[in-house]
Amino acid sequence: MPKKTKSEKTDSFEHSLKKLENIVQTLESGETPLDETLQKFEEGMKLVQFCHGKLNEAEKKLKILVKDKNGDYSLKDEE
Amino acid sequence: MTMDLFSSSPRHSKDDDEPDSSEIKIYSVVEITRHIKFLIEESFPSLVVRGEVSNLTRHSSGHIYFTLKDEMAQIKCVIWRSQAQQMTFSLNEGMKFLVRGKLSLYEKGGYYQITVSDIQPEGIGELQLAFEQLKKKLFAEGLFSEEHKKPIPEFPETVGIISSPTGAAVRDIVSVCRRRMPSVQLVLAPVKVQGDGAVDDIVRAVKDFDTYGNIDVLIIGRGGGSIEDLWAFNDEKVARAIYHCSIPTISAVGHEIDYTIADFVADVRAATPSAATEMAVPDESEVEQQLANLRYTLIQNMENTIGYYRDRLNHYEERYAFRRPENIIEQYRQQADDLERRISQQVVHCVRMNGQNLKHLENQLRTLNPRNTLKRGYTITHQRNKVVQRLHHLTEKEPATIEFYDGKSEIEIRKNSR
Numbered sequence: 001m002p003k004k005t006k007s008e009k010t011d012s013f014e015h016s017l018k019k020l021e022n023i024v025q026t027l028e029s030g031e032t033p034l035d036e037t038l039q040k041f042e043e044g045m046k047l048v049q050f051c052h053g054k055l056n057e058a059e060k061k062l063k064i065l066v067k068d069k070n071g072d073y074s075l076k077d078e079e
Numbered sequence: 080m081t082m083d084l085f086s087s088s089p090r091h092s093k094d095d096d097e098p099d100s101s102e103i104k105i106y107s108v109v110e111i112t113r114h115i116k117f118l119i120e121e122s123f124p125s126l127v128v129r130g131e132v133s134n135l136t137r138h139s140s141g142h143i144y145f146t147l148k149d150e151m152a153q154i155k156c157v158i159w160r161s162q163a164q165q166m167t168f169s170l171n172e173g174m175k176f177l178v179r180g181k182l183s184l185y186e187k188g189g190y191y192q193i194t195v196s197d198i199q200p201e202g203i204g205e206l207q208l209a210f211e212q213l214k215k216k217l218f219a220e221g222l223f224s225e226e227h228k229k230p231i232p233e234f235p236e237t238v239g240i241i242s243s244p245t246g247a248a249v250r251d252i253v254s255v256c257r258r259r260m261p262s263v264q265l266v267l268a269p270v271k272v273q274g275d276g277a278v279d280d281i282v283r284a285v286k287d288f289d290t291y292g293n294i295d296v297l298i299i300g301r302g303g304g305s306i307e308d309l310w311a312f313n314d315e316k317v318a319r320a321i322y323h324c325s326i327p328t329i330s331a332v333g334h335e336i337d338y339t340i341a342d343f344v345a346d347v348r349a350a351t352p353s354a355a356t357e358m359a360v361p362d363e364s365e366v367e368q369q370l371a372n373l374r375y376t377l378i379q380n381m382e383n384t385i386g387y388y389r390d391r392l393n394h395y396e397e398r399y400a401f402r403r404p405e406n407i408i409e410q411y412r413q414q415a416d417d418l419e420r421r422i423s424q425q426v427v428h429c430v431r432m433n434g435q436n437l438k439h440l441e442n443q444l445r446t447l448n449p450r451n452t453l454k455r456g457y458t459i460t461h462q463r464n465k466v467v468q469r470l471h472h473l474t475e476k477e478p479a480t481i482e483f484y485d486g487k488s489e490i491e492i493r494k495n496s497r
Contacts, residue, residue, distance in 0.1 A: 014234040017366075020373050027380040034388050041381040048374045054236075055363055055370075059261035062253055065239070065268045065287060073291040075266060078244075 013054045020047040109186065116184035119191055123182040128154065128193060129201060135172050145170065147178055147193070155192035156180070162195060168209035175201040206306050210313050213340055217315070222322045223343045229327040231347055231358060234366070235295035237264040238359050239326065241284040244269035247302040248331065248352035255356035260363045266294065272301040277311035285320040285328075297324065298355045299341060300331030312339035321345055331355035453484035462492075470495055 023044040027037060063075040106114070130147035137143050141160030146153050156178060158166075170176070179197040184190070200208040217223060238256065242248045249267060256263055268287055270280035281299070288294050299321065301309070311317060312332045318340045321328055330345035331352040342348035349355035445451070453459065460467040462479040473479065475495055481488045 012234070012236060014232060017234065017370075017373075020370075020377075024373055024376045024380065027377065027384070032384070034384065037381065037384040041377060044377040045374070048370060048377070051366075051370050055260070055262060055366060057262035059257060060264045062249075063264065063266045064244075065266050065284075065291060067287055073287065078267065 013051060016047050016050050016054070020044055020051065023047070112184065112186050112189065116186065119182050119184055125179070125181060126193070127177055127179045129175065129177050130154070131173060131175050132170050133172055135170055143170065147176070155190060156195055157192055158195040158198065166198070168200070168205060168212050170198070171212075177201050206310065206313070210306075210340065213313065213315055213318070214343065217318055217340065217344065222318065227322070228346045231327050231329065232295050234361055235263060235359055237266060237294050238356075239288045239294040239297040240265060240267045241270055241281060241288070241297065241299040242267070242301055242352070243272045246272065248272075248300050251302075251351070251353045252298060252356045255353050256360050259357070259360045260366075262363075263360050271311075273304065273308045273311055278314045278316055281311055281314075281317050282320040285317075285324050288326060289324045294326050296359045297326045297328040298331055298349075298352065298359060299328055299345065300349075300352045300355060301333070302352065303334040303337065309333050309337060309339055312341040314340070317341055318344045329355040329358055450484065453482065456484075458483050470497065 023040045026032060027040055027044075032040065062078040064078055066074050066076050068074065128147060130149050130153075132145050133148055133153075134146040135143070136145065141163055143158040143163050145156050147156050148154070177199050178193055178195050180193040180195040182191060183194050185192055199205045203211075221227070240249060240252055242252070244267060253265060256265055268284035270284050271277040272281070285297070285299070288297055299312075301312070309332055312330070321330070321341055321344045327347075328345045329347045329349050330339070330341040331349040331354065332339045332341055333351075335350040338348075347358060349358055459482040460473065460479055461482060462473060462477065465472075467473050467479070473492055473495060475492050477492055479490055479492055481490055
């Protein structure tokens with residue numbers, strides 16, 4: 001399978017966790033001005049919350065991929 | 080060859096079918112050929128021959144021609160197109176096969192051949208051979224090469240499943256996913272995983288997921304079974320569909336020991352559907368731990384940063400420059416204190432000085448007190464409650480008072496004289 005990496009969704013858990021890791025790394029390197037540190041800290045805490053929220057999302061049902069006559073796809077609950 | 084040979088030969092044959100006939104039967108080529116054809120085809124309606132394939136020719140018509148041979152002899156074989164299309168593997172020169180078919184005679188060529196109805200590799204199973212051949216072919220094309228392997232995302236939000244809706248695989252995938260991270264969305268494309276239509280189902284499902292797009296990772300699989308049961312996952316069309324799929328795929332076919340073409344072409348091969356799910360879906364508690372670590376580090380960092388700047392601030396605060404205003408104030412305060420002290424001293428001094436003055440003045444005053452004069456013997460004359468300082472103020476024939484130091488005397492003024 002040829003590599004065709006899809007553009008990453010910006011609101012994905014993965015993306016958020018990466019951002020969080022980057023922020024922590026940046027802060028760990030020291031030398032960030034106070035204002036920036038504060039701003040990054042706030043952003044980081046928001047990401048932590050977001051990630052927790054994602055993890056706490058309710059258990060999802062198994063969905064079935066359905067293709068209609070027009071070739072459009074939709075998901076429906078499993079019977 | 081002479082006619083003699085033909086005319087004389089029947090005489091030696093006493094038990095000929097036609098002993099009375101002196102005539103020799105003369106066949107046309109087609110007659111004798113058909114006769115032989117009849118004999119051969121009647122005698123061997125069906126047979127199985129073991130031999131090695133050589134002189135292999137695939138005709139553009141789709142028929143396959145080859146020679147089956149052993150050390151001593153060889154026999155021509157043909158596989159008609161309709162039969163050839165159903166073969167799962169392809170013939171290779173030098174390989175040994177068991178050929179089932181009918182012996183027939185090709186009239187135009189004048190030779191007999193086996194019309195093959197079934198051919199199987201000797202030693203290994205037919206499917207095994209097909210598997211090895213397809214594996215070799217796709218490997219040569221580069222479908223299995225590492226550089227095409229896409230990484231499996233660490234945190235998928237939606238996992239696609241291509242499997243039988245009623246199979247054990249789906250149940251396993253769902254239960255493992257629930258256990259590890261229930262927030263992950265599972266989407267199933269129900270397919271037949273074996274038998275007629277399975278290949279087309281799987282190929283369509285792969286393409287559907289790819290077109291649909293909102294899938295982070297795809298698990299293609301089924302539970303265990305015989306090599307025939309797993310066969311759809313060894314199909315070339317399935318392999319190519321997986322290869323062209325832009326979603327990272329995990330194959331999970333059968334048990335630990337079962338390897339399929341789908342396993343080689345997928346981005347990752349999992350031993351079982353459960354194992355595939357563990358690869359696709361992270362464990363929530365581990366992620367929580369990771370998140371907690373990041374959060375801790377973040378807070379720690381913030382505190383460190385604040386501490387660092389606080390220290391720097393304190394440091395600056397202690398510098399002389401920042402202390403100057405304080406100094407100035409203190410100096411002024413000291414000056415004020417000083418002035419205050421001096422003022423109060425002054426006041427005290429002043430009071431004291433004035434006190435002395437006062438006493439002095441008092442003394443002076445005391446000496447000026449007219450009564451002191453009375454002490455020395457002088458008197459003061461009062462008339463009509465006024466001190467009389469001059470004679471002409473004194474009225475004759477009226478009473479007056481003479482004040483002495485030690486008392487007063489009422490007198491009567493008789494006559495003033497100048």
